[in-house]
Amino acid sequence: xxxxxxxxxxxxxxxxxxxxxxxxxxxxxxxxxxxxxxxxxxxxxxxxxxxxxxxxxxxxxxxxxxxxxxxxxxxxxxxxxxxxxxxxxxxxxxxxxxxxxxxxxxxxxxxxxxxxxxxxxxxxxxxxxxxxxxxxxxxxxxxxxxxxxxxxxxxxxxxxxxxxxxxxxxxxxxxxxxx
Numbered sequence: 001x002x003x004x005x006x007x008x009x010x011x012x013x014x015x016x017x018x019x020x021x022x023x024x025x026x027x028x029x030x031x032x033x034x035x036x037x038x039x040x041x042x043x044x045x046x047x048x049x050x051x052x053x054x055x056x057x058x059x060x061x062x063x064x065x066x067x068x069x070x071x072x073x074x075x076x077x078x079x080x081x082x083x084x085x086x087x088x089x090x091x092x093x094x095x096x097x098x099x100x101x102x103x104x105x106x107x108x109x110x111x112x113x114x115x116x117x118x119x120x121x122x123x124x125x126x127x128x129x130x131x132x133x134x135x136x137x138x139x140x141x142x143x144x145x146x147x148x149x150x151x152x153x154x155x156x157x158x159x160x161x162x163x164x165x166x167x168x169x170x171x172x173x174x175x176x177x178x179x
Contacts, residue, residue, distance in 0.1 A: 053150075054124070054142065054144055054148055054149075054150055055105050055124045055126040055140075055142060056084075056086075056105055056107045056122070056124055056144075058148070060084055060107055060109075061084070063086075063087075064084035064085060064086050064087075064105075064107060065084065065085050065086075065087070065090050066082060066083075066084055067082075067083040067084060067085055067093070067106075067175055067177060067178070068082065068083055068175070068177075068178045069082065069178075070082050070111070070114070070115065070116035072114070073108070073110065074174065079110035079111060079112065079120055079121075080110070080111045080112070080113065080114050080115075080116050081108050081109065081110050081111070081116075082108075082109045082111075082116055083106060083107065083108050083109070083175050084106070084107040084108075084109065085104065085105070085106050085107075086103075086104060086105040088101055088103045088104050088105070089101055089103075089104025089105070089106070089127070092104070093173070093177060094177045096176075096177070098170060098171035098173075099127070099137065099171040100127050100171050100173065101127065102127050102128065102129055102130070102138070103126075103127060104125075104126070104127040105124065105125065105126050105127075106124070106125040106173065106175070107122055107123075107124050108122065108123040108124070108125075108175075109122055110122060110123060119146045120146060121143060121144060121145055121146055121151070122142075122143075122144040122145075122146075123141065123142070123143055123144075123160075124141065124142040124144055125139050125140070125141055125172075125173070126139070126140045126141075126142075127139055127140075128140050135161065136160075136161045136164065136172060137168065137171055137172040139164070139171075139172050141160035
């Protein structure tokens, strides 16, 4: 049986970690590095200032909590979305308590159809430690392909922050819990 895209992405991520350990601190990395026949796409340009690993588990639908059902998203791509949150941030999010705790992860599972059956990508937000990204409330973003590879990261230098700026008073989170 062929490997799943997730297991291939995990192998590529692990190979990237091994490469970083052997090479040391890399300040400039290509968007993909060929290593032993694997393409390490987790080393996306723009991720050098923070951990480029995918911030949510393969089984997020079982281990995270659904924030809302399938709905039209406000993302510039116009996708349909289902949003998920990890245990760490769930209670604070549901109670409207901000800022959310360090380590909170929100996953916006994006789909190209209104029934949310055709996965197109994920947008992930992770709350970093204080001063991780001071211009964005210490939030870090990733655009992740449907195969689990990090395609783009946002550490304050691209569009993620500008879209979330209007939500700054809600700890940069634009999604609200459904009542």
